[in-house]
Amino acid sequence: MDKKLYEKLVHEGRNFMHHHRGIDRESWKSGQQKELPQPPLVKGRMGGETIDLSKDFIKVIKDHDFLDLLIKRKSNRVYTEEKISLDELSFLLWAIQGVKGIRGNNYATLRTVPSGGARHPFETYLIVKNIEGLKGGLYHYLPLEHQLEFIKIMDGVEEAMDLAACKQSWVKKANVLFIFTCVAYRCEWRYGFNAHRPALIDLGHVGENLYLACASLQLGTCGIASFDDEYLNELIGIDGDEEYACYVQPVGTVKSSNQDKEDAFYSFLKR
C-alpha cells in the first residue's frame, strides 16, 4: 500500500476517536436539536415466527458469586460441542440487551447495559447451530418482548460462522454466534456525527456483559473484532450503512480441563 494512503487511513482511524469539538456548534444540529421525530427504540419484528423466552433466570445460573465471575472471566476458544438450553440462551440475551423499563413516553429503554443517552443503538442476531429446541439458522432478538424471531434456515451453519469470523476456524465449534449491528440514526438522532464513538463504547459494555453472563453459566465466549461485516450485512439483509454489523461473539460449552488446549492456542508466544 502507498505510504501516503496508509498514513491517511491511520489518521482517519484516529480522527474517529475524537469528539469533534472544533466544529462550530451553531453550524449543525442533531435530529433531536432540530426537533425531528425520534427513531423507534428498537428495530421491531422482521416478520418471522416468534419464540417466547423464559425470564426464570435463577434456575439456569450456576455461579452467583461476583468476585468469582471476575476471576473466571476469560476468552474461550476451545468448545466442547454439548447442548446449550433455550433458557440459558434466554439469560444471555437478557444480560446483553434485556429491557428493564421505559423512560418517559417511549423516550428511551432502560436495559441491563448502560448506553450514552440511553440510545441503545444495537440489534442482536444469532446464527444458531446447537441450541436445544431451536432449528439451526438465523434469528433476531426482540428485546421489548423478550422473544426470538426466526429469520431463515441456513445451509452450512458452521461455514457461515467461519466466514463471519474471517476463517478463525475454532469459531465453528461454538453453539451460537452472536452478531451485533448498529442502527446508525438511533444514536445519530441525538449525537449527530459524534454518535459512533459513544456507540462503540456502549458495545464494550454489551460484550463484557456477555462474557460475565457466560461465566455465570459456565459457558465460554470470545470477543471477535476480526469479522467480515460485508458478509454479515448481506446474510442479515441490511444495507451496511443505515444498519451495519459491528461485533460478533461466539458462545460455546467449555470444560475447565480445557486449559491445556487454551494454552496450546497461545503456544506461538513461546517461540
Ligand SMILES: Cc1cc2nc3c(=O)[nH]c(=O)nc-3n(C[C@H](O)[C@H](O)[C@H](O)COP(=O)(O)O)c2cc1C
Ligand atoms: C474487541 C475485542 C476483539 C477481539 N478480537 C479477537 C479476535 O478476532 N480473535 C481472537 O482470537 N480473540 C479476540 N479477542 C480476544 C482477546 O484476544 C482477549 O480478550 C485477550 O487476549 C485477553 O484475554 P482474556 O479475554 O482471556 O483476558 C478480542 C477481544 C475483544 C475485547
